[in-house]
Amino acid sequence: MPARPKKRPKSYHHGDLRNALLKAAREVLEERGPSFVGLREISRRVGVSAPSAYHHFPSRDAIALGLAEQGAREMAECLAVSSRDERGTLAPYGEAYVAFVRANPALYRLMFGEGFPAVSQYSQAMRDLRKRSYDIMKSNLEKKLSDAELPAAGLFLWALVHGLGLLLIDGQVVPGKDRKDIVHRVLQLAGTGLGDARA
Amino acid sequence: MPARPKKRPKSYHHGDLRNALLKAAREVLEERGPSFVGLREISRRVGVSAPSAYHHFPSRDAIALGLAEQGAREMAECLAVSSRDERGTLAPYGEAYVAFVRANPALYRLMFGEGFPAVSQYSQAMRDLRKRSYDIMKSNLEKKLSDAELPAAGLFLWALVHGLGLLLIDGQVVPGKDRKDIVHRVLQLAGTGLGDARA
Known part of the structure; x- marks a missing residue:
């Protein structure tokens, strides 16, 4: 038998219920992983019936898409704040990127399709995030690089922070006590390169 | 009812059956994804009973571990070949790394825990791969960098190729017709850095 809500169903305004369901889905995702994100579990957590939840999220993919959009918007905000850093380098952008990944590990993986392959491709918020991310990089680098060099430079930086975050x-990297420091040093190498990083 | 093998059970030597099961598991993984990798499906493909397969792989995690070890060994060989390149730079290592990821996308993801979180941590072959990979990088860079700089440089390069491959x-990168070329250009930036990559 399906689990029933233990509490008496709550009443929500339309947008409030959607937000409450997304909040519950995000908790389930980070606590238990993508395979546990489902309508029954999140409606139970919020204390509403499954049909009420279904009205907002008719499928697991719909929940995942909602989560990816929320994550993409939050991440874009973090990156935008970092780009206003006065040092004028890309290290704050990289640090903000990696910090977001580490604060939201399961959400970040979901945003890139883990458990839900369709999410990343169909999400407008993810497309906006990619564009926003590229624009920050571009505004920093266009004084130094030609237009023809920017796409490779953007991909270089994105691959580095994506890979480092993952x-x-x-748990692939066994960090010393100076974990923060090693992130900083890796990002510095994006500026100097390996060939010029002599002691 | 469980699906039965359609063919009359074949007979295998011990090691042959293990290899045949792994080959089938790898096909299932790349064709259908990690959630379809299971004892019943692979024994059916190989044409043996599930108990015969169980003898070699008593759980889904055991199959995944076998796949990760196979992948790690193959990848270590690819990287070792690349390190004998005469140009003496790290671009061939990076190209070999990304080429392996692109040729074995689902296997690579599995090696890093997707669908099977325990795999990467418990696999001796994965530990060997990490060490081998680091040693190749080190032997290339130790003439240029001090010992204190090597860990950050190794992580920088690994994060870059891991992120680029993923x-x-x-499908996050929409490549032009020169996809191979953009990989090469990104890897060149690892040597020159963004700060020095002026036109």
Whole structure:
């Protein structure tokens, strides 16, 4: 038998229920992983019937898309704040990027399709995030690089912070006590390169 | 009712059956994804009973571990070959790394825990791969960098190729007709850095 809500169903305004369901879905995602994100679990947590939740999210993919959009918007805000840093380098952008990944590991993986392959491609918020991310990089680099060099430079920087964030949250890197410091040093290398990083 | 093998059970030598099961598991993984990798499906493909397969792989995690070890060994070989390149730079290593990821997308994701979180941590072959990968990088860079700089440089390069490979196989990058070329240009930036990559 399906689990029933333990509490008496609550009443919500339309937008409030959607937000409450997304909040519950995000908790389930970070606590238990993508395979546990489902209508029954999140409606139970919020204390409403499954049909009420279904009205907002008719499928698991719909929940995942809602989460990816929320994550993409939050991440875009974090990156935008970092770009106003006065040092005028890309290290604050990289640090903000990696910090977001580490604060939201399961959400970040979902945004890139883990468990929900369709999410990343169909999400307008993810497309906006990619564009926003590229624009920040571009505004920093266009004084130094030609237009023809910008796409490779953008991909270089994105690949670096994407890979670094994932290696950290996947526990692949065994950091010393100076974990923050190693992120900073890796990002510095994006500026100097390996060939010129002599002691 | 569980699906039965359609063919009359075949007979295998011990090691042959293990290899045949792994081959089938790898096909299922790349064709259908990690959630379809299971004892019943692979024994059916190989044409043996599930108990015969169980003898070699008593759980889904055991299959995943076998796949991760196979992948890690193959990848270590690809990287070792690349390190004998005469140009003496790290671009061939990076190209070999990204080429392996693109040729084995689902296997690579599995090696890093997707669908099977325990795999990467418990696999001796994965530990060997990480060490081998670091050693190649180190032997290239130790003439240029001090010992204190090597860990950050190794993580920088690994994060870059890990991230680049994943962005490519996840379809996040919309490549032009010169996809191979953009990989090469991104890897060149690892040497020169963004700050010095002036036109």
